[in-house]
Amino acid sequence: MTISLISSLAIFLFIAAITPGPNNLLLTSSGANVGFKSSLKLMAGIMLGMQCVLLSSAFGVAALLIIYPALHIGLKVVGSAYLLWLAWKTATSSYQRLDIPAKTPQAVSWFQGGLLQFLNPKAWMMGLGAVGSFSLSGDAYFSSVIAISIVMVIVNFVAGIVWILGGTLISLFLQSRQSWFIFNISMGLLTALCVPLIWIG
Numbered sequence: 001m002t003i004s005l006i007s008s009l010a011i012f013l014f015i016a017a018i019t020p021g022p023n024n025l026l027l028t029s030s031g032a033n034v035g036f037k038s039s040l041k042l043m044a045g046i047m048l049g050m051q052c053v054l055l056s057s058a059f060g061v062a063a064l065l066i067i068y069p070a071l072h073i074g075l076k077v078v079g080s081a082y083l084l085w086l087a088w089k090t091a092t093s094s095y096q097r098l099d100i101p102a103k104t105p106q107a108v109s110w111f112q113g114g115l116l117q118f119l120n121p122k123a124w125m126m127g128l129g130a131v132g133s134f135s136l137s138g139d140a141y142f143s144s145v146i147a148i149s150i151v152m153v154i155v156n157f158v159a160g161i162v163w164i165l166g167g168t169l170i171s172l173f174l175q176s177r178q179s180w181f182i183f184n185i186s187m188g189l190l191t192a193l194c195v196p197l198i199w200i201g
Contacts, residue, residue: 091188
Protein backbone atom coordinates (compact mmCIF):
# COMPACT_ATOMS: atom_id res chain seq x y z
CA MET A 1 0.00 0.00 0.00
CA THR A 2 1.20 3.50 -0.79
CA ILE A 3 1.72 6.20 1.84
CA SER A 4 -1.18 8.22 0.42
CA LEU A 5 -3.54 5.24 0.58
CA ILE A 6 -2.50 4.46 4.16
CA SER A 7 -2.96 8.13 5.08
CA SER A 8 -6.46 8.16 3.61
CA LEU A 9 -7.26 4.91 5.43
CA ALA A 10 -6.02 6.34 8.73
CA ILE A 11 -8.14 9.47 8.32
CA PHE A 12 -11.24 7.41 7.48
CA LEU A 13 -10.76 5.07 10.44
CA PHE A 14 -9.83 7.83 12.88
CA ILE A 15 -12.94 9.86 12.09
CA ALA A 16 -15.06 6.74 12.54
CA ALA A 17 -13.28 5.76 15.76
CA ILE A 18 -13.15 9.16 17.49
CA THR A 19 -16.77 10.19 16.91
CA PRO A 20 -19.39 9.33 19.57
CA GLY A 21 -20.84 5.83 19.52
CA PRO A 22 -21.50 2.87 21.84
CA ASN A 23 -17.79 2.05 22.29
CA ASN A 24 -16.75 5.58 23.19
CA LEU A 25 -19.68 6.12 25.55
CA LEU A 26 -18.80 2.89 27.37
CA LEU A 27 -15.12 3.90 27.59
CA THR A 28 -16.03 7.34 28.94
CA SER A 29 -18.35 5.84 31.51
CA SER A 30 -15.75 3.24 32.47
CA GLY A 31 -13.02 5.88 32.80
CA ALA A 32 -15.23 7.92 35.11
CA ASN A 33 -16.45 4.98 37.18
CA VAL A 34 -13.42 2.70 37.57
CA GLY A 35 -10.49 4.86 36.46
CA PHE A 36 -8.00 4.86 33.61
CA LYS A 37 -6.05 1.68 34.36
CA SER A 38 -9.08 -0.53 34.97
CA SER A 39 -10.68 0.72 31.74
CA LEU A 40 -7.78 -0.50 29.60
CA LYS A 41 -9.13 -4.06 29.76
CA LEU A 42 -12.44 -2.91 28.30
CA MET A 43 -10.58 -1.03 25.56
CA ALA A 44 -8.53 -4.15 24.77
CA GLY A 45 -11.74 -6.18 24.43
CA ILE A 46 -13.25 -3.59 22.11
CA MET A 47 -10.09 -3.55 19.98
CA LEU A 48 -10.06 -7.36 19.79
CA GLY A 49 -13.70 -7.38 18.74
CA MET A 50 -13.00 -4.75 16.09
CA GLN A 51 -10.21 -6.89 14.66
CA CYS A 52 -12.56 -9.89 14.48
CA VAL A 53 -15.16 -7.79 12.65
CA LEU A 54 -12.50 -6.50 10.25
CA LEU A 55 -11.23 -10.00 9.44
CA SER A 56 -14.81 -11.26 9.08
CA SER A 57 -15.43 -8.46 6.60
CA ALA A 58 -12.20 -9.19 4.74
CA PHE A 59 -12.76 -12.94 4.40
CA GLY A 60 -16.40 -13.12 3.45
CA VAL A 61 -18.41 -13.74 6.61
CA ALA A 62 -20.02 -10.30 6.29
CA ALA A 63 -21.33 -11.28 2.84
CA LEU A 64 -23.89 -13.49 4.62
CA LEU A 65 -25.62 -10.33 5.85
CA ILE A 66 -26.12 -9.26 2.25
CA ILE A 67 -27.19 -12.68 0.97
CA TYR A 68 -29.62 -13.31 3.83
CA PRO A 69 -31.52 -10.09 4.77
CA ALA A 70 -33.37 -11.86 7.58
CA LEU A 71 -30.02 -12.56 9.27
CA HIS A 72 -29.25 -8.85 9.09
CA ILE A 73 -32.57 -7.96 10.72
CA GLY A 74 -31.97 -10.55 13.42
CA LEU A 75 -28.54 -9.05 14.08
CA LYS A 76 -30.15 -5.62 14.47
CA VAL A 77 -32.69 -6.96 16.95
CA VAL A 78 -30.04 -8.71 19.05
CA GLY A 79 -27.77 -5.66 18.80
CA SER A 80 -30.55 -3.35 19.97
CA ALA A 81 -31.34 -5.59 22.94
CA TYR A 82 -27.67 -5.87 23.88
CA LEU A 83 -27.14 -2.10 23.71
CA LEU A 84 -30.20 -1.53 25.90
CA TRP A 85 -28.81 -4.03 28.42
CA LEU A 86 -25.44 -2.21 28.41
CA ALA A 87 -27.28 1.11 28.80
CA TRP A 88 -29.12 -0.27 31.85
CA LYS A 89 -25.89 -1.61 33.33
CA THR A 90 -24.20 1.76 32.80
CA ALA A 91 -27.10 3.75 34.25
CA THR A 92 -27.27 1.57 37.38
CA SER A 93 -23.52 1.48 38.11
CA SER A 94 -22.91 1.83 41.83
CA TYR A 95 -21.30 4.93 43.33
CA GLN A 96 -17.57 4.54 43.94
CA ARG A 97 -15.10 7.24 44.88
CA LEU A 98 -11.93 6.71 42.85
CA ASP A 99 -9.70 8.27 45.48
CA ILE A 100 -10.45 5.39 47.88
CA PRO A 101 -8.01 2.51 47.28
CA ALA A 102 -10.26 -0.43 46.56
CA LYS A 103 -10.67 -3.09 43.94
CA THR A 104 -13.62 -1.78 41.97
CA PRO A 105 -15.60 -4.10 39.71
CA GLN A 106 -15.47 -3.43 35.96
CA ALA A 107 -18.87 -2.10 34.91
CA VAL A 108 -18.54 -3.74 31.49
CA SER A 109 -16.02 -6.57 31.02
CA TRP A 110 -13.51 -6.86 28.19
CA PHE A 111 -15.45 -9.84 26.83
CA GLN A 112 -18.70 -7.86 26.73
CA GLY A 113 -16.89 -4.99 25.01
CA GLY A 114 -15.56 -7.41 22.38
CA LEU A 115 -18.94 -9.07 21.88
CA LEU A 116 -20.56 -5.67 21.37
CA GLN A 117 -18.56 -5.21 18.16
CA PHE A 118 -20.40 -8.02 16.39
CA LEU A 119 -23.67 -6.21 17.16
CA ASN A 120 -22.36 -2.69 16.56
CA PRO A 121 -23.27 -1.23 13.15
CA LYS A 122 -20.48 1.33 13.48
CA ALA A 123 -17.93 -1.47 13.82
CA TRP A 124 -19.26 -3.19 10.70
CA MET A 125 -19.25 0.12 8.85
CA MET A 126 -15.58 0.56 9.73
CA GLY A 127 -14.68 -3.01 8.78
CA LEU A 128 -16.64 -3.16 5.55
CA GLY A 129 -15.70 0.40 4.58
CA ALA A 130 -12.01 -0.17 5.17
CA VAL A 131 -11.88 -3.47 3.29
CA GLY A 132 -14.16 -2.32 0.49
CA SER A 133 -12.41 0.98 -0.12
CA PHE A 134 -8.77 0.42 0.80
CA SER A 135 -7.88 -3.24 0.17
CA LEU A 136 -5.89 -4.13 -2.93
CA SER A 137 -6.82 -6.81 -5.41
CA GLY A 138 -4.98 -9.95 -6.46
CA ASP A 139 -1.80 -11.04 -4.70
CA ALA A 140 -1.65 -7.80 -2.71
CA TYR A 141 -5.03 -8.42 -1.02
CA PHE A 142 -3.71 -10.32 2.01
CA SER A 143 -0.91 -7.84 2.72
CA SER A 144 -3.33 -4.91 2.34
CA VAL A 145 -5.70 -6.49 4.89
CA ILE A 146 -2.77 -6.79 7.32
CA ALA A 147 -1.96 -3.12 6.75
CA ILE A 148 -5.61 -2.16 7.36
CA SER A 149 -5.59 -4.26 10.54
CA ILE A 150 -2.47 -2.51 11.87
CA VAL A 151 -3.84 0.95 11.12
CA MET A 152 -7.13 0.04 12.81
CA VAL A 153 -5.31 -1.10 15.96
CA ILE A 154 -3.39 2.18 16.15
CA VAL A 155 -6.45 4.33 15.48
CA ASN A 156 -8.66 2.46 17.96
CA PHE A 157 -5.93 2.67 20.61
CA VAL A 158 -5.56 6.44 20.24
CA ALA A 159 -9.32 7.08 20.14
CA GLY A 160 -9.91 4.76 23.10
CA ILE A 161 -7.28 6.51 25.22
CA VAL A 162 -8.84 9.89 24.42
CA TRP A 163 -12.31 8.78 25.55
CA ILE A 164 -11.05 7.00 28.69
CA LEU A 165 -9.05 10.09 29.67
CA GLY A 166 -12.16 12.18 29.07
CA GLY A 167 -14.11 9.99 31.45
CA THR A 168 -11.29 10.05 34.01
CA LEU A 169 -11.19 13.86 33.90
CA ILE A 170 -14.97 14.03 34.26
CA SER A 171 -14.69 11.96 37.44
CA LEU A 172 -12.69 14.78 39.06
CA PHE A 173 -15.80 16.95 38.95
CA LEU A 174 -18.13 14.26 40.27
CA GLN A 175 -17.64 14.65 43.99
CA SER A 176 -21.07 13.68 45.28
CA ARG A 177 -23.28 10.62 45.09
CA GLN A 178 -25.95 12.70 43.33
CA SER A 179 -23.57 13.91 40.60
CA TRP A 180 -22.42 10.31 39.99
CA PHE A 181 -26.04 9.21 39.76
CA ILE A 182 -26.81 11.94 37.21
CA PHE A 183 -23.68 11.12 35.19
CA ASN A 184 -24.39 7.38 35.04
CA ILE A 185 -28.03 7.94 34.12
CA SER A 186 -26.95 10.36 31.37
CA MET A 187 -24.39 7.93 29.96
CA GLY A 188 -26.95 5.12 30.09
CA LEU A 189 -29.49 7.23 28.20
CA LEU A 190 -26.91 8.23 25.58
CA THR A 191 -25.99 4.58 25.08
CA ALA A 192 -29.68 3.71 24.69
CA LEU A 193 -30.04 6.50 22.14
CA CYS A 194 -27.51 4.65 19.96
CA VAL A 195 -30.19 1.99 19.33
CA PRO A 196 -32.14 4.04 16.74
CA LEU A 197 -28.90 4.43 14.76
CA ILE A 198 -28.92 0.67 14.20
CA TRP A 199 -32.18 0.95 12.30
CA ILE A 200 -31.33 4.01 10.18
CA GLY A 201 -30.43 3.17 6.61
